[in-house]
Amino acid sequence: MILNQFLILAAVLFCIGIYGVLVRRNGVLVLMSIELMLNAVNLNLIAFSAYLKDTSGQIFVLFVITIAAAEVGVGLAIILLLFRNFRSPDLDQAQQLKG
């Protein structure tokens, strides 16, 4: 296996995640796209960990997974609040701060 096949797979997944974040209106789907991007980064870290024979990459992935779990918890709470205030999970409606 060459290193680049993992890195390019991760790059493709990351860019699909970016597309999702830019295009989706539903807040839950935006969070899912963010998870795609975090997973792409994790795949990068594991690939480099195997390439350099250094376990630091795997430990970083464990930290990233923990922080992703925290992020999903807080993010869903924010989207729940948004839903309560606007009666819809549509992020485009939250534009009261727009000048």
Next chain:
Amino acid sequence: MVAQNVAFWIIAIAMVLSAIGVVRTSNVVHAALYLVIVLAGAAAQYILLAAEFVAWVQVLIYIGAVVILFLFGIMLTRSPMGDLDLDNSQRMPAFVASLALVGTLTALLVDAFGNSKVVIDAPTKTSVLSSDIFRLYIVPFEAVSILLLAALVGAIVLARRD
């Protein structure tokens, strides 16, 4: 090595197609189920790279906990279930932007790493990982546990009704 490459390509194609499904499907629950395939594929790639502990953590936390959290989020926000348009009007610019980014990244990676091989001798032992965490990375570990606690308390404070 050949078997590993075949496995890599099968999993990679499944992952990319499901990731496209996550950002393209018009049903929110289907997006969550496609996300499960991507996450399971990532776990399989970790096993291919001999990181078995991380692979099981991925299965337990992502597929076990985060996806359930997403399904709860879909349920509580009563996201529309029918075939509705879930996208805004930025499809074309977003497509161009992500395509440009993937092109740039691929060119950069090919230039930087070329044909560097990943040679895997033996799976990473969980004992090595744990002694690293509790020796070298003990301060970040404690910090991340406080962060998790703060995030969960914050989520409860945000979401509770009073």
